[in-house]
Amino acid sequence: MKNKLTLFIVIQAILIVILIWLLTYLGRDEFNNANDQNETKKSNTYIKKENGIDEVIISKAVQTNSGIKTDKIKPATHARTITSYGNVMNLDMLIEQKNKLNDIKSQISILKNELARDKKNYERFKTLNEDNKNISDKTLQESLVAFQATQANLSKSEALVDGLEQSIRSQWGEKILVMIQSKNHNDILDFLLHDKARLVRITLSNNFTNDVPKDVNLSLLDSPNDQFLAKYFSEAPQLDKNLQGKTYFYVTFNNKLRFDSRLIVSASQSMNTIESSKYLFIPKESIVWNAGKAWVYIKIAEDKFVRKAIETNNEDNDGWMIKEDQIKENDEIVLSGSQLMLSEEFKYQIKNENDD
Numbered sequence: 001m002k003n004k005l006t007l008f009i010v011i012q013a014i015l016i017v018i019l020i021w022l023l024t025y026l027g028r029d030e031f032n033n034a035n036d037q038n039e040t041k042k043s044n045t046y047i048k049k050e051n052g053i054d055e056v057i058i059s060k061a062v063q064t065n066s067g068i069k070t071d072k073i074k075p076a077t078h079a080r081t082i083t084s085y086g087n088v089m090n091l092d093m094l095i096e097q098k099n100k101l102n103d104i105k106s107q108i109s110i111l112k113n114e115l116a117r118d119k120k121n122y123e124r125f126k127t128l129n130e131d132n133k134n135i136s137d138k139t140l141q142e143s144l145v146a147f148q149a150t151q152a153n154l155s156k157s158e159a160l161v162d163g164l165e166q167s168i169r170s171q172w173g174e175k176i177l178v179m180i181q182s183k184n185h186n187d188i189l190d191f192l193l194h195d196k197a198r199l200v201r202i203t204l205s206n207n208f209t210n211d212v213p214k215d216v217n218l219s220l221l222d223s224p225n226d227q228f229l230a231k232y233f234s235e236a237p238q239l240d241k242n243l244q245g246k247t248y249f250y251v252t253f254n255n256k257l258r259f260d261s262r263l264i265v266s267a268s269q270s271m272n273t274i275e276s277s278k279y280l281f282i283p284k285e286s287i288v289w290n291a292g293k294a295w296v297y298i299k300i301a302e303d304k305f306v307r308k309a310i311e312t313n314n315e316d317n318d319g320w321m322i323k324e325d326q327i328k329e330n331d332e333i334v335l336s337g338s339q340l341m342l343s344e345e346f347k348y349q350i351k352n353e354n355d356d
Contacts, residue, residue, distance in 0.1 A: 047345060053306055054306070054307070055300070055305070056304070056305040056306070056307070056345050057304060058303055058305065063337075066337055066340055067336055067337055068336065069335045070333060070334050070335060071335050072329075072332055073282070073328070074280070074281055074329070075278060075280060075329060076280055076281040076321040082204070082205070083264065083266055084202060084204055084205070084264075084267065085203060085243060085262065085264060086200050086203065086250075086265045087200070087201055087240070087260060087261065087263060088257050088263065089199040089200065089201055089259070090259040090260055091193065091259075093171070094168070094171075094172055094176070097168050098168075101161065101165070101168070105161060108154065111150060111153055112154060114150045115147070115150045115151055115154055118146050118150045121143050121146075122146075126140060165177060165181070168180065170238070171237065173235060173237050175234040176234070188251060191253065192251070196253070197251055197253045197254075197255060198252050199233070199249055199251060200230055200252055201240065201247055201248070201250075202216065202250060202263075203239075203244070203245040204246050204247075204248065204267065205246075212248055213232065213268060214231065215230070216230050216250055216266060216267045217230075217266040218263045218265060219263065220261060220263060221262050228252055228254050231252075232248065232249075233251045235247070278323070278324040278329065279323060280321065280324050280327060280328075280329060281321055282310060282322055283319040284318060284320070285338075286334055287310075288338045288342045293309045294309065295309055295310070296327070296334065297334040298331050298333055298334075299331075299333070299334065307342070307345070308326060310327065311323070
């Protein structure tokens with residue numbers, strides 16, 4: 001009886017050991033799966049929705065191992081090229097006006113001397129006439145007529161100068177008029193009037209900003225590859241009848257150009273001067289494409305990223321320029337690893353959908 005009891009206890013102990021082993025063996029897969037899920041959440045990529053926005057969570061270690069690199073967004077320094085047209089001004093009229101103006105001013109100088117002489121004679125004759133008629137009334141009257149005639153000629157000449165200067169101002173602008181009026185030598189005016197340089201009038205679109213380019217490249221219509229530099233001179237008072245826009249004078253020290261030649265004008269303008277909005281530069285390696293849109297990943301915390309769509313209207317060789325709006329200057333953008341992040345993001349979303 002005692003031996004049977006002992007045998008029963010041994011058998012029961014063996015069954016308990018077998019049962020424990022079975023429970024351990026069968027439960028290890030579920031334990032490992034749960035542990036793997038926790039480890040994945042701790043070390044790999046997953047999505048967290050915050051205020052309706054999907055945030056991609058990537059640990060620092062995974063970022064390093066995956067080669068994910070970021071940098072701060074900088075303002076766009078790109079200058080776009082704007083093409084317009086211009087023509088070489090014929091300065092024959094200006095030379096004629098300048099010479100005529102100088103002649104009239106010389107005449108005015110003579111008339112002023114004559115007026116001073118005639119006035120002095122008239123006043124002397126008047127004194128003598130009043131002093132016992134030492135000068136006859138006829139002689140006094142003749143001196144007065146001469147004085148008045150000289151005065152009228154002087155006024156007429158001064159009016160001609162005013163009209164001629166206004167004509168120069170309306171055709172060539174205030175700057176050229178001031179150069180002509182000045183007694184000091186001016187190299188640019190001298191070069192223009194002595195066939196050493198050319199004055200070019202160009203037309204820029206009315207949409208062009210107030211920051212008129214200091215330098216432009218010019219080329220003939222039939223030789224677009226042969227370019228030469230022109231420097232900003234002044235605003236041009238008259239419009240080009242063949243073109244719409246604002247007109248400006250530029251000077252080029254190329255005396256081989258024929259007067260009245262039509263020219264192609266290439267002008268550069270920074271993106272940040274086109275509008276009041278600031279433009280930012282997005283490098284092409286940051287862009288990922290999905291559903292016909294361009295996207296970038298912005299780092300918002302040490303291990304958090306959000307995906308944002310960008311406009312692709314202003315493309316450059318190295319990327320795109322966008323207006324500063326939801327994306328700001330100095331935001332941290334993913335430079336490398338964007339495609340990997342997009343793949344991981346959609347992989348996680350598909351996995352969640354399958355789990356549901």
